[in-house]
Structure formats: C-alpha cells, structure tokens
Amino acid sequence: MNRNEDILSTTEADQFGLxxxxxxxxxxxxxxxxxxxxLYAARLKALSVKKPEKVRIAQPVLAGSSGSWSIGSRSLWDNVGWVAPLAVLVFGLIGIAQWQQDxxxxxxxxxxxxxxxxxxxPDAYADSGFxxxxxxxxLAESDQESLSSAKTPS
Structure with missing residues (x-):
C-alpha cells in the first residue's frame, strides 16, 4: 500500500472530524x-490539564501590507539589537583614533x-656636528684636559 494513500487531505480530515x-x-x-x-466531568478534567498551544503567526519583518513592525511578539528593536553594540564599537574606535591623532x-x-x-x-639642529x-x-673631563693641553704649547 502506498503511503500517500494513507494520508488524508485537509478537506477530507475536516469532513471526517465533523x-x-x-x-x-x-x-x-x-x-x-x-x-x-x-463523561462531562472527565472532559472538564482533561481540559484543565491540557497545556495551551502556542500559535505562531508569521508577520512581515518590516512594515508591509499589515503595517506591522514586528514578528509575533518580537519588536523591531529585538530584531536589530545587535546594531547598538556594533555602533558603540565603531564610534569607540573612531574616538580612540581621534584622541591619538590629537x-x-x-x-x-x-x-x-x-x-x-x-x-x-633652529639651523644648529641641521648641523652634523651638533x-x-x-x-x-x-665632553668628559679627561677629554677637556687633553684638548686644553694640546692647545697650549709646552
């Protein structure tokens, strides 16, 4: 038997349920x-124990036909929350570079x-002797004495 034959279509499943x-x-x-x-008491007990189902409604990220700026319960700031630390880093690096240049x-x-x-x-700084x-x-003291004795004839 083919697996595709075992699966009911949506309309067939709805009709079966009704x-x-x-x-x-x-x-x-x-x-x-x-x-x-x-049976009524058992039904009430089963419904009280049942966990609520989470229903996810997909909405466009940016303003689209519905004009919403969120996906489900997530806001725009949650979606682009990584931008703030990146901006702080970039501006911090720019600030450090400016401070070093100053x-x-x-x-x-x-x-x-x-x-x-x-x-x-200022011309003296360009002189090679300087x-x-x-x-x-x-000059050290010994160098000064040797220079002074060399200048004076003995």
Missing part, C-alpha cells in the same frame, strides 16, 4: 444521565615650541 462529532453527539443522547455526568599633534606642537623658544637657533654632540653628550 462526521465523527455528529455520530458521538447522537450516541450520547441515548446514554443514561449518570454516564453523561461522568595627542600626536600636541606632542609635535610642544616640540615646536621648545625649538622656537630655545637659545640654540647632531654628533647630541649623540655623544658633553
């Missing part, structure tokens, strides 16, 4: 009152002010 309900209604009319009362500009400005207010003229002086530092 027919079964009608037959049960006719059968309960001929039952004694005590049995009817027990810091570099301030350092360069301090250096310019030091060069312009110093006693040494760069050697800065690398080696001031």
């Amino acid at each position: 027919t079964a309900a009608a037959l049960l209604r006719q059968g309960t009319q001929s039952l004694p009152t005590g049995i009817k009362d027990r 810091s570099r500009i301030n350092d360069i400005a301090e250096l310019d002010v030091a060069l312009l207010t110093d006693d040494v003229p 760069l050697g002086f800065l690398k080696n530092g001031p």
